[in-house]
Amino acid sequence: MADKKTRTLSELGEFGLIRALTDDIILRHPGSRKGIGDDAAVLDHNGFLTLVTTDLLLEGIHFDLTYVPLKHLGYKSVVVNLSDIYAMNGTPLQVTVSIGVSSKLSLNAIEEFYKGIKLACNQYEIDLIGGDTSASVNGLIISVTALGTAQPQQIVYRKGAKKGDLICVTGDLGGAYMGLMLLEQENKLFRKDPAYKPQLDGYQYILERQLKPEARKDLGRMLLAGRVKPTSMIDVSDGLSSDLLHICEASGTGSRIFADRIPVHSETRKLAEQLRISPNVATLNGGEDYELLFTVAHEDFARIQLIEGISIIGMMTGREDGHLVEFEDKSTILMEAQGWNAKQKWEEL
């Protein structure tokens, strides 16, 4: 792979870099049941499964303190990690939170951040069990690790989807992305003219989706009550396209989704129209909705329809069928591999 060496990080992208760094990793302990490559690692301790997932959030890359309140940021930092545990059909139990803080932040500001952390811990019944605190030369750095558990018979991996399985998603998509678009637009106008008053009225929902997202704590319980076990699952963090492709790659399948079946909130649609963006851009490539994307066996069609708040948006196909998005007029496009998040992060640097 000599040519790999000379490629720049932005050409390689986040997923390419992870692959380049980790494809020779072997697991030596029988307790390390699943390592890199799913929403969380799975450790088997005499049958008790411990799930582990971690996220690094960096100022200037993942958030902009000019429009993200610190309390919300603390809340979100925890929630995005819990979402990864729910995506394994698990129950999060603990988090560690490490922060690097530049001297421009006051103790008050850091306490606000921790209020958000603690609020999320209360809301999701999580214990904050550790972390590390350091000064930082530039900007706020947040590293969160979540631990959880799952019943061995309930755990759901990315692999496991089969041709013919139904593709389902909770809630609605694209809201967090449009919330970010709104914040960035208003921030730009405000920077040009400090007398400008940001116009955020009527967009409460998408702003909250971006600033204070929630993880789908409820799905596991609903699936259990509805006697449905997903064949695969992932949370929508990078965007529907990217995340569905992760499932397909792990499961060795193709996929076909129907654009008009993707649930969209009215505010998402309204702002998209206003900004002359297709809502499909937001739903397919927008990320950070932290909804759960999963597949169920075709036999579970009737059962899954009985569960509220779930949309069936397509079906798994053979690997040879590729990854298609079908529109109302029956035209199709190939689904693209990269979420806006990874793309933005690497290309803007």
Add this chain to the structure above:
Amino acid sequence: MADKKTRTLSELGEFGLIRALTDDIILRHPGSRKGIGDDAAVLDHNGFLTLVTTDLLLEGIHFDLTYVPLKHLGYKSVVVNLSDIYAMNGTPLQVTVSIGVSSKLSLNAIEEFYKGIKLACNQYEIDLIGGDTSASVNGLIISVTALGTAQPQQIVYRKGAKKGDLICVTGDLGGAYMGLMLLEQENKLFRKDPAYKPQLDGYQYILERQLKPEARKDLGRMLLAGRVKPTSMIDVSDGLSSDLLHICEASGTGSRIFADRIPVHSETRKLAEQLRISPNVATLNGGEDYELLFTVAHEDFARIQLIEGISIIGMMTGREDGHLVEFEDKSTILMEAQGWNAKQKWEEL
């Protein structure tokens, strides 16, 4: 605590900040046996104990890429976390590694860093099970979390030391600190005059202590074979003074150590003399040696003497006796609370 709000971060210090942020945290899950306040958190999964510890390492704060080779840095990032698991008398099993990478680093450079990570994993028989990879605006950011386990009857906390217990330490102290002094001095000379050739000969040991430290994987086994169970333990990361004070605080004791009993390597002493620093500064306040500092019951005196490579450097006293360092001439000083590391990190910003 109204006055707390107005204090700056550097006045508060790292330990003060951690206290301010975490003193209202409660643990709600019975499985969260020990949270913040020891070398690692302890989770109880039906009697199987999982240990969790995490560290954030930041360029410009914890390391300087102008003289730290990336492979060594990767190695050290893992080892310092394993050290925390050993300090609980546990066995590390897994790590997650997250990195934020600025575009100034090439793929080659990142691969070098990962070579160090993987080397440490091989050396200590650890599985790399996950992480997160992101672009960073400024500098290299490393967040490592280590997981391990311990037999419930073998685990050792910081609390548990009693008046009369012997204070013991593995290996020698102050080497990593003097290694850093040497690197910083030579780097300064090199910056002044790029034709200058750094003079590092004769200091192989202390350089390695700083750049590629090892964790005391062997102590647990030796203690088990010697039938000694420490009453308390911590790893020497912040410096002997700071770390012993952590034990005393958790155990509710005082301490008295004898400066001439603290093990010092000849290179540490030699460079200290050359730089006109007292070796005591290095041994008492220098950090990053990753030796294990522990206490044993007085009855174990004979048994602990039989174990190679352990020095008895003092004894635990009553809390009312304070924290003293006694010198050869019988003069004493009060032990100071702050390790160089925390001090440096907050005050230089």
